[in-house]
Amino acid sequence: MTDHMKNQTKHAIRAGHEAEETGSGPAAEETGTGQVAGAAGNLGAHIKRADQAIMARKAEALRGLDLTVPQCRVLGFLVGGAAKSCTQLSREALVTSQTMTGIVKNLEAKGLVERRTSPDHGRVVLVSLTPAGIETARRASVLSDTIERGVLDALSDGDHALLIRLLDRVAEAAPVAGIRLLTP
Template identity: 70%
Template structure:
């Protein structure tokens, strides 16, 4: 099945990145969150969970772990007192840059392992799947 092959490829990439960022004392999901906060824009856990495609509860756990490591801080939103905004600390900025660099090297390595034509075709096909999937009509078989 197509979804099996897509998931297997995704898991292989994530596993490679996760192995590499262990030296930074980070998990791959933590690296994603740090990346979402790069640029100085503070975000709520709800915003982060939407970007990461995880539940708010999962994101809250990730943010708490990052806060314990001193990589993010939470402050009350000036607009909504009950909303807590998450932002990077100076240590978080440094760790985010290191994690991003590793991730980029993995992506570049994958790119370089393929011919230009294979890479172009792969991206084209993946984009096509993303466009077509929402329109596919599925009917139950009797």
């Protein structure tokens, strides 16, 4: 992360803290019900924007290894030596089996994974890393970790801990959010 990007991130975090503390800012308009207008509708967008920014940076870095982010994730799922079926990989990656089959075919064409029939189930095809895949997965992991550390460097330890706690609370609240509104 460049110094300019770090400064922009720190400025945005600081502005967010100031808006929180003063109750100002575009998302802090009072509705008269004690709620902040616009904040609820934008939560997912803010989370997605942060995720997309990180993923875009990782995609840029992974281009040097001739990998996409989804391909990097699959290599990561296979690190450790355990062969997995496309179905297992698709569940881990939260994509369809068809999408995973395409990712695996591309990785196989690059010589990073190999497919073989399962000795236990003749119709199941298992995917595992090749030696080149192991080395590429290692290099991709270093790049990914470096980017994540760069993002975290823009946060204080307290901000990082708070962000994790808040994201955990969002994940816990989301499955039951709005249920009162949906029940008569």
